[in-house]
Amino acid sequence: MTETALRTRTHISSYAVTGLCFLILAQANLLYGLYELFFGALIVAVISVTGAAYTFMMRRQQLTAKAHLPLLGLIGLTILVCIAIEPELASIWLFPLVLVNLLILRIRQALVLSAIIIALAMVIMAPVPAYERLSLLTALLLLAGAAAWFAFRYHYSARYVDTLTIIDSETGAYNRRCLDETLAKEISRSEATGHCLSLALLSVDHLDELRNVHGDSQLPELFRAISTQLGAAMRAGDSHYYLGNGHFYLLLPFTHEEGLRVIAERIRRLVGESRWPVAESITASLGCTTRTEGETSVKHMKQRCTEALEEAHRRGYDQVWHLNTGTHHSISSTSRVSTSSRSSGSSISSSD
Numbered sequence: 001m002t003e004t005a006l007r008t009r010t011h012i013s014s015y016a017v018t019g020l021c022f023l024i025l026a027q028a029n030l031l032y033g034l035y036e037l038f039f040g041a042l043i044v045a046v047i048s049v050t051g052a053a054y055t056f057m058m059r060r061q062q063l064t065a066k067a068h069l070p071l072l073g074l075i076g077l078t079i080l081v082c083i084a085i086e087p088e089l090a091s092i093w094l095f096p097l098v099l100v101n102l103l104i105l106r107i108r109q110a111l112v113l114s115a116i117i118i119a120l121a122m123v124i125m126a127p128v129p130a131y132e133r134l135s136l137l138t139a140l141l142l143l144a145g146a147a148a149w150f151a152f153r154y155h156y157s158a159r160y161v162d163t164l165t166i167i168d169s170e171t172g173a174y175n176r177r178c179l180d181e182t183l184a185k186e187i188s189r190s191e192a193t194g195h196c197l198s199l200a201l202l203s204v205d206h207l208d209e210l211r212n213v214h215g216d217s218q219l220p221e222l223f224r225a226i227s228t229q230l231g232a233a234m235r236a237g238d239s240h241y242y243l244g245n246g247h248f249y250l251l252l253p254f255t256h257e258e259g260l261r262v263i264a265e266r267i268r269r270l271v272g273e274s275r276w277p278v279a280e281s282i283t284a285s286l287g288c289t290t291r292t293e294g295e296t297s298v299k300h301m302k303q304r305c306t307e308a309l310e311e312a313h314r315r316g317y318d319q320v321w322h323l324n325t326g327t328h329h330s331i332s333s334t335s336r337v338s339t340s341s342r343s344s345g346s347s348i349s350s351s352d
């Protein structure tokens with residue numbers, strides 16, 4: 001579940017429970033013939049139901065949902081009027097208000113709104129004996145403190161859960177699921193704005209030999225180091241994704257074919273010339289492609305990268321291959337970008 005979905009559920013549940021509590025309170029007030037308080041509780045219940053409906057309507061635009069503060073302010077105002085009518089019953093009204101504020105608003109907003117309402121309530125409750133007001137104030141402050149701590153922990157956990165769902169724990173790179181989502185978004189953005197989009201698939205060469213020599217348990221340390229280096233080598237806005245088995249996708253928005261050749265070659269050289277933990281010296285091959293006009297398929301872009309990588313492997317590893325296509329399925333041009341020899345230095349050579 002995403003943070004947004006979790007937040008929507010919490011908001012709707014909080015409004016619904018508040019609505020239910022105040023409906024019960026309204027009914028109790030009706031039974032005791034306290035008609036003004038009955039209407040007050042009924043108004044709070046109606047505003048709560050409105051809040052739940054509003055949360056549902058705005059579930060996809062939570063960041064622009066600005067009406068929670070006015071709605072809860074209105075609930076606060078109604079409650080203050082009810083306290084003015086019957087100051088002895090203030091605690092029944094104030095406790096749920098503080099809780100619902102902290103469950104729905106940002107922590108700072110909730111604390112400020114609750115503080116204002118509690119301060120006004122204390123003034124309105126002047127006829128009530130001082131020790132009663134003081135004990136109510138203490139209880140409210142304790143509740144607000146505990147609820148704020150809970151809200152802070154909840155917010156932190158929700159963000160942590162969201163991070164876990166997109167990050168590969170072995171390497172710290174984004175994971176496969178995140179790649180598909182982000183690539184689909186970048187393709188739409190590229191289609192809408194006309195900017196270039198490139199994708200590369202990097203694989204560590206001769207992985208089976210590395211596995212035989214160093215053992216499975218050692219390799220994650222190597223992949224983690226590669227992931228860190230990739231993050232540092234690419235510019236802001238680029239991102240890398242780990243698929244497992246020594247394979248990384250590099251997603252390069254705003255990068256045309258020539259730019260892709262430059263960055264892919266730079267990364268191939270970086271891998272070949274760096275000293276790595278576990279294996280010390282390794283090489284990598286990259287299969288690259290650039291989105292063609294009108295192309296909308298995540299699958300086809302990834303497929304071209306895989307085919308380009310297979311070609312790089314066929315040609316002897318430690319290679320960068322670029323594959324572009326006018327149609328989505330067939331390979332219409334294959335460009336050899338680097339020579340296979342690291343010692344001779346790799347330069348962009350002629351197309352095949």
Ligand SMILES: Nc1nc2c(ncn2[C@@H]2O[C@H](COP(=O)(O)OP(=O)(O)OP(=O)(O)O)[C@@H](O)[C@H]2O)c(=O)[nH]1
Pocket residue numbers: 233234235238252253254255256258259260262263
């Ligand atoms: N996406 C991406 N493209 C890169 C990166 N580095 C180089 N490129 C591409 O390669 C082109 C040439 O890069 P460089 O040889 O570094 O030349 P540059 O003029 O310093 O590049 P920029 O000022 O970054 O545009 C750039 O215009 C980019 O298209 C990178 O880290 N990420």
